[in-house]
Amino acid sequence: MLFSRHKLEIPSADQALPGRAEQWFSIAAKHKVLDAPVVTDEVPDGYEVALFGLGCFWGAEEIYWRMPGVWSTSVGYAGGSTPHPSYEEVCTGRTGHTEAVRVVFDPAKVSYADLVKAFFEFHDPTQGMRQGNDVGTQYRSAIYTLSEEQAQTAKALKEAYEPLLVERGYGAITTEIKPAPTYYYAEDHHQQYLAKNPHGYRCHSNTGVPFPATA
Numbered sequence: 001m002l003f004s005r006h007k008l009e010i011p012s013a014d015q016a017l018p019g020r021a022e023q024w025f026s027i028a029a030k031h032k033v034l035d036a037p038v039v040t041d042e043v044p045d046g047y048e049v050a051l052f053g054l055g056c057f058w059g060a061e062e063i064y065w066r067m068p069g070v071w072s073t074s075v076g077y078a079g080g081s082t083p084h085p086s087y088e089e090v091c092t093g094r095t096g097h098t099e100a101v102r103v104v105f106d107p108a109k110v111s112y113a114d115l116v117k118a119f120f121e122f123h124d125p126t127q128g129m130r131q132g133n134d135v136g137t138q139y140r141s142a143i144y145t146l147s148e149e150q151a152q153t154a155k156a157l158k159e160a161y162e163p164l165l166v167e168r169g170y171g172a173i174t175t176e177i178k179p180a181p182t183y184y185y186a187e188d189h190h191q192q193y194l195a196k197n198p199h200g201y202r203c204h205s206n207t208g209v210p211f212p213a214t215a
Contacts, residue, residue: 007093008129010137016081017094023084025187027074032192033065036072039185040104047071048107050115050150051078051180053098053142054123055131058193059204060101063122065192069110074102075193076185078144079176084184090138098140102183113153119143120161122204126171132203141173144180151177164209 031038043049054060057075065073077085080096090097103115123131123141131139145151154177162173185191194200 007137008135010079010096011081011094013081015094016096017085017089017092019082019089019095020084023185027185027188027191031065031072031074032195034070034072036104038072038074038191040072040074040102043104044071046106046108047104048112049146050103050105050112051100051144051146051183052103052115052119053078053100053140053144054119054125054204055099055139055141056134056201056203057099057101057186057190058200059202060099060123061192062194062202063118063204064101064103064115065195067105067110067115067118069108069114070103070105072104073192074185075190076100076102076183077138078181078183079140079142079178080181083182087187087190091136093136093138097138097184098142099138099186100142100144100183112150113157116143116154116157120157121206121209124170124207125161125173125175126165128174134203141175143175143177144183145177146180151179161209165207168207168209170207170209 077097078100082095085095125141
């Protein structure tokens with residue numbers, strides 16, 4: 001993915017780029033794969049929202065739109081200080097955001113724990129400010145929680161998963177688990193990117209560390 005320079009430290013609010021007051025682009029109304037709305041500031045009754053950062057958001061979104069019970073997905077920017085950043089601004093490392101995928105799901109069909117398991121199984125959560133060859137704060141691993149129940153689940157699964165990674169030769173998990181910050185939708189051409197560009201860049205693969213069935 002395009003980036004102008006690598007930044008390994010998240011800028012403070014006064015160091016971050018100023019951004020802008022509002023979103024300046026439009027987004028297609030319908031999800032290219034799921035045929036649900038892409039912009040989902042309001043979700044159906046009984047549905048829930050999850051927010052993850054697991055490297056390049058193109059492949060991250062594909063992981064989740066393939067999961068049964070997921071109603072809609074979108075990609076965007078979270079965890080930084082710059083309001084309504086552009087992709088190019090995020091790539092400078094001067095916004096503080098990580099690339100994120102927002103998942104709207106039906107908990108009667110897929111649990112939040114299952115989404116977190118997919119998070120830990122399909123990227124390397126031990127690499128700090130990078131994911132594979134993609135280096136910079138925008139590729140850091142993050143779980144942004146929207147309830148205390150989500151926070152407890154994420155932390156419990158992190159604790160269960162970490163020793164399995166260590167046994168396989170990985171390091172300690174560096175995933176940040178925090179209450180969900182403001183989420184800014186990414187530009188339309190990034191939404192469902194791999195459905196629009198089937199041979200596009202993918203960096204995600206299974207770590208080979210299956211989650212314990214009892215977790």
